[in-house]
């Protein structure tokens with residue numbers, strides 16, 4: 001999310017909801033595949049401590065996304081995820097761990113209603129180790145594994161599928177922003193293939209809630225492609241979304257299958273002055289939300305005291321850089337400390353943008369996460 005952190009604040013409140021563990025037995029399995037990318041459901045068995053399952057990561061694996069679903073949209077997480085060396089990477093006592101940083105972990109404050117996941121690698125400190133991984137989970141309806149194998153090309157490629165809703169703007173109006181998005185990633189070593197924009201004419205999708213479990217938002221995102229990062233340029237947000245530039249379905253969201261979490265939303269009205277769209281800001285917002293969808297966190301959060309787990313991203317600390325001591329770190333205050341990073345928590349002021357300030361930088365480790373993404377080729 002950019003410019004607002006409503007989701008994060010909400011999730012902090014609701015993540016305390018307790019779960020009941022049922023003893024339903026799960027053993028269905030399915031698979032869809034291209035050459036080096038497969039999505040499969042993992043069989044689970046029920047025991048006294050909830051559900052558990054395992055999967056084998058083959059040699060030459062690059063990355064995987066392990067996802068857990070709960071169709072009634074209550075909170076859902078894993079209890080543990082243990083790698084072939086016996087390290088539970090979701091435990092706060094493991095080194096390294098994703099206890100605070102995977103939506104599929106009980107320690108994370110990221111939204112996890114109906115869907116949560118664990119991405120490997122979330123940073124270069126993790127790898128898709130060859131061998132048997134095991135997990136335990138609270139009550140859920142299914143666990144799916146999206147796995148990428150093969151060799152990482154020098155220049156990774158990611159497919160983007162744009163959509164546009166409403167009647168105020170047309171596909172032509174977002175072409176410049178899509179070019180800017182593409183250029184930002186290319187400058188950071190990632191080639192973007194952009195499909196033709198799909199226009200969605202049904203009026204109910206003009207303005208939608210930023211909540212991905214909302215019935216209308218869910219129906220919209222389910223129009224996405226399984227093979228691409230789906231970017232929904234909506235005319236506006238409804239309800240609590242007022243003023244938000246864009247938001248993603250997760251950090252990361254879902255990859256490799258059609259569901260309510262395989263996409264990001266970007267508000268066109270939030271980027272408009274009269275009848276003109278700010279193409280640079282719109283491109284940066286879409287690229288920023290895509291970064292979230294692929295697993296990047298904000299380099300620095302609003303308060304200047306929460307940072308991503310990547311050790312090479314600039315940190316802008318409230319103790320030394322909050323010049324006006326208002327508890328909010330602006331891009332201007334963080335000019336030399338990540339204000340120009342694509343994943344800074346908020347955009348430059350309009351004055352700074354008019355003077356040419358951009359947010360288009362990704363650190364080496366941010367590029368690493370994107371290039372290793374299960375959805376990349």
Ligand SMILES: [Zn+2]
Nearest residue numbers: 001002292345
């Ligand atoms: Zn954001």
